[in-house]
Amino acid sequence: MVAFKLKKPLRSDYLDFRSIDARCRACHEELRLNRRLAPDVYLGVETISRDADGQFRFGGGGKLVDCVVRMRRLPEHVMLSTQLVQGALAPEVMEDVATCIAQFHRSLPALRPAPAAWRKVISEAIDSNATALLAYPQYLPMSEVCRLCQQQRAFLLSHAAWIDTRIDQGCMVEGHGDLRAEHVFVSDTVGAIDCLEFSAALRQLDRADEIGFLALDCERLGDEAAGKALLAHYQVIANDYPPPALLHFYQSLRAAVRARLAILRLSEQSYRPSQAWVDRARRWLQLAVKHASAMRLDQPCISSTMDPPS
16 A cells, blocks of 8 residues: 655744745655665655646646655554554564664764764753753653753763764764654564654764664653663674663653653644643653663763673
């Protein structure tokens, strides 16, 4: 079964799809990027035109109205999120997912941003999370938010050398950018859909951050063991062993970002204020606090970040 994905004519901090040309360019970029992990799902880009009689049609002559991405529709039961929630994971699934993502990361060229500039990006993310979360004292515990952001800032300052070493060792890539369980499919093949095609900046990350985010989402969906298995398999396959404290930092920061995105839904005109968004923000905040508590600020910043544990 085929599905067609249409871009909405919206403008935000990260995208501007108000023009037909911009939406068509974005469709082609989505196709290019997502074929990296799902070549059999992303089938092509179709144009929509209007003929002289006012009829809409795919391709052909007439006035260009829009573009769409043509995709193979994936059934719900093949999505990793569904399998996690239903407790239907086969024993080999997390190893298969880890293999897929490790091979994907291995295929990507290393990025080498200036370390100080990259740490500034991380610092700004912490500040953005704090600003957004502290704006909702009626829904979120302010003392927890303040303590969380203080812990993250302290870790970033005291363990800057770890982050710099990851850059030096070629661990930064232009990855998927939004590797959640609902975007991963497990059937005859394993892959992922819906990468962040609209922002190269948001796709630039430490590969440990990316796989750690997927493990974190497994935990959010109630299967922490699956997330831990994913990380263990990935580290062996990729031969990449970041310090556990650094991985917890990445997961804490990712969880705080997701809490921010959830709580900000309350202020968007297209969404009605909903307890579901509040509950989601609280759950992500709980995970952010949990992983921040595991960062161990007193751990010395000394060893290589790619060696297996002794």
